[in-house]
Amino acid sequence: MSGIGDCIIGFVKKALFADFIKGLNITLKYNFSKSITLRYPDDEKWIPHKRWRGLHTLNKDDKGRELCVACELCARACPTNCITVVPMEDDTGKGITDRIAKIWTVDIVRCLFCGYCEDACPTRALRLGRDYELSVIDIKGTFKTKKELLQQKDIPEGVEGGVIAKARFVRTDDGIKVVADLGQTKKRKL
Numbered sequence: 466m467s468g469i470g471d472c473i474i475g476f477v478k479k480a481l482f483a484d485f486i487k488g489l490n491i492t493l494k495y496n497f498s499k500s501i502t503l504r505y506p507d508d509e510k511w512i513p514h515k516r517w518r519g520l521h522t523l524n525k526d527d528k529g530r531e532l533c534v535a536c537e538l539c540a541r542a543c544p545t546n547c548i549t550v551v552p553m554e555d556d557t558g559k560g561i562t563d564r565i566a567k568i569w570t571v572d573i574v575r576c577l578f579c580g581y582c583e584d585a586c587p588t589r590a591l592r593l594g595r596d597y598e599l600s601v602i603d604i605k606g607t608f609k610t611k612k613e614l615l616q617q618k619d620i621p622e623g624v625e626g627g628v629i630a631k632a633r634f635v636r637t638d639d640g641i642k643v644v645a646d647l648g649q650t651k652k653r654k655l
């Protein structure tokens with residue numbers, strides 16, 4: 466009996482275009498709702514939350530000394546072997562000890578952004594930062610070196626994130642770069 470009942474209901478629904486009207490209703494609803502599209506990168510830029518795992522950063526202490534002591538624990542912890550650390554002696558005060566990294570590279574093509582390396586670092590020299598714009602034109606650019614990773618970060622570690630910032634274009638030695646104006650941010654409305 467219920468089989469016949471379902472059949473009749475199905476026939477009535479088809480005759481009245483019920484599914485079509487349901488779909489149209491959803492489409493019309495979105496037509497009149499506010500757009501949540503981000504105008505990236507020309508006008509707006511997303512600032513990820515603090516917990517974001519983006520490109521690695523190598524950090525310094527308050528006195529400007531490198532925190533990395535080239536212990537290689539990050540390289541050992543990495544499941545994809547994408548970190549290379551070569552230690553060297555340095556008594557010029559560049560680092561917090563007289564052992565610093567001569568070479569520190571990460572291959573971001575092989576990186577899973579799992580954060581194991583960050584967890585293994587005993588001096589908090591290594592953090593996964595908030596840079597998510599990692600596309601490159603040349604494959605060699607996927608190897609990020611110590612020099613690049615030690616550079617000042619666009620978004621300071623203390624910034625909470627999770628907001629949209631006004632984008633600004635700035636001319637650098639490497640070409641035009643889009644930077645986020647942290648003075649002009651807004652929450653994303655969903």
Ligand code: SF4
Nearest residue numbers: 543576577579580582
């Ligand atoms: S985030 Fe994971 S995969 Fe990437 S370098 Fe660190 S340990 Fe390796």
Ligand code: SF4
Nearest residue numbers: 533534536537539586
């Ligand atoms: S980044 Fe941290 S774990 Fe990796 S070599 Fe330097 S001090 Fe050791």
